[in-house]
Amino acid sequence: MITRRKLLKNLSSLPLVGSLFGTGLVTGAAALPTAPARDYFKELGVRTFINAAGTYTAMTGSLMPEAVSDAIKFATGDYVNLDELQDKVGERIAELVHCDYATVTTGAASAITFGLAGVLTGLDEGKVPQLPDLTGMKNQVIMQKSHEIGYAHALLNCGVELIFIETRKELENAINDNTAMLWFLNAHNFIGKIRDEEWVEVGKKYGIPTFNDCAADVPPVENLWKYTKMGFDLVCFSGGKGIRGPQSAGLLLGKRELIQAARLHAPPRGNTLGRGMKVNKEEILGMLVALEIYVTKNHQAEWKLWEGQIQMIHDAAASVKGVKPIKHVPDVANHVPSLKLRWDQDRVKITPDEMREALRRGHPSIETVGDKEYVGITTWMMQPGQERTVARRVKEILEGAKG
Numbered sequence: 367m368i369t370r371r372k373l374l375k376n377l378s379s380l381p382l383v384g385s386l387f388g389t390g391l392v393t394g395a396a397a398l399p400t401a402p403a404r405d406y407f408k409e410l411g412v413r414t415f416i417n418a419a420g421t422y423t424a425m426t427g428s429l430m431p432e433a434v435s436d437a438i439k440f441a442t443g444d445y446v447n448l449d450e451l452q453d454k455v456g457e458r459i460a461e462l463v464h465c466d467y468a469t470v471t472t473g474a475a476s477a478i479t480f481g482l483a484g485v486l487t488g489l490d491e492g493k494v495p496q497l498p499d500l501t502g503m504k505n506q507v508i509m510q511k512s513h514e515i516g517y518a519h520a521l522l523n524c525g526v527e528l529i530f531i532e533t534r535k536e537l538e539n540a541i542n543d544n545t546a547m548l549w550f551l552n553a554h555n556f557i558g559k560i561r562d563e564e565w566v567e568v569g570k571k572y573g574i575p576t577f578n579d580c581a582a583d584v585p586p587v588e589n590l591w592k593y594t595k596m597g598f599d600l601v602c603f604s605g606g607k608g609i610r611g612p613q614s615a616g617l618l619l620g621k622r623e624l625i626q627a628a629r630l631h632a633p634p635r636g637n638t639l640g641r642g643m644k645v646n647k648e649e650i651l652g653m654l655v656a657l658e659i660y661v662t663k664n665h666q667a668e669w670k671l672w673e674g675q676i677q678m679i680h681d682a683a684a685s686v687k688g689v690k691p692i693k694h695v696p697d698v699a700n701h702v703p704s705l706k707l708r709w710d711q712d713r714v715k716i717t718p719d720e721m722r723e724a725l726r727r728g729h730p731s732i733e734t735v736g737d738k739e740y741v742g743i744t745t746w747m748m749q750p751g752q753e754r755t756v757a758r759r760v761k762e763i764l765e766g767a768k769g
């Protein structure tokens with residue numbers, strides 16, 4: 367069957383295609399989609415692949431639903447006032463995720479920077495251009511040692527000093543007049559000694575704003591409101607992970623006044639720390655539409671689909687003697703049906719590193735994750751149907767490596 371896109375592609379390779387449309391030789395031309403016939407990635411020699419890994423920044427995050435790219439395209443057609451758009455979209459997002467106020471940022475990392483910048487200056491516009499020089503302002507952010515991952519660097523952009531603690535007692539001792547904010551990494555909730563609710567409680571006790579980085583933490587969808595309701599003053603999510611919005615967009619959610627303060631650091635204002643973190647009208651709108659789709663979709667049906675896909679790949683791998691696939695769901699962050707492929711390397715003579723490379727080099731190319739011990743697979747970032755290709759390739763490679 368020839369799809370419209372293929373038809374268009376073929377037509378566009380003919381000379382004088384325009385005149386064909388004019389002659390009535392091609393009927394229904396007006397209804398044909400204006401999808402690009404060019405394969406830009408191919409032209410550039412850039413490899414595309416089946417994403418069996420998950421939402422990885424290096425793998426360009428997630429794929430946007432068509433309604434999101436339609437919204438982005440729509441936004442290209444008119445001028446609007448950037449602040450007015452952010453104001454209105456912020457209200458709409460706050461409604462969708464049941465919080466006080468919200469704004470679209472250039473990703474979760476910039477939401478962290480903007481959120482802290484707003485905490486540091488408040489609504490004092492005189493202070494805004496001073497950052498990252500914090501003379502006369504609070505200059506410390508406290509976090510648990512176990513919550514220190516690379517993304518905490520987004521806090522350092524504001525010129526603060528990071529103070530690391532482990533216990534509640536250490537936390538309360540560390541709090542002083544220079545403490546601006548208490549930062550929390552949701553993905554490590556169960557790793558640190560102080561859990562989310564207690565973190566909020568301490569923040570409230572001392573009147574210090576708390577921030578929860580939930581960048582990769584949907585599903586479940588409830589997380590979009592769970593932590594603002596719990597009492598975190600600010601919460602951020604990535605746009606281009608589970609929500610499947612633009613990769614360079616994100617959400618800052620929380621207290622209205624803090625978000626208004628954060629906005630003072632954002633474009634169009636030029637003499638600010640955040641001027642280089644501009645989100646355009648296309649992605650602001652794309653982010654909103656992605657969120658609308660995300661909160662209203664059938665999450666149960668989607669979960670069932672993922673489980674079925676994982677089961678299929680599991681069964682294909684398990685059919686090879688010596689292979690022991692393990693199904694699991696991470697507690698928090700990338701909380702989706704997942705698979706760990708392990709095997710007896712005396713019987714199946716390939717290492718996990720070699721297996722990942724073999725999947726990558728195949729046609730189509732398939733990206734997976736893992737380490738020296740296992741190959742990790744998720745299906746939530748795949749296009750439906752691709753799980754069959756992955757199951758087949760996994761089996762082929764493992765079968766072929768049998769000694």
Ligand SMILES: *Cc1c(COP(=O)(O)O)cnc(C)c1O
Pocket residue numbers: 423472473474475476517551553579580581582603604605606613615616
């Ligand atoms: C991905 C991630 C970020 C960065 O998110 P972006 O939207 O890419 O800026 C920050 N924190 C955590 C925990 C993440 O997983």
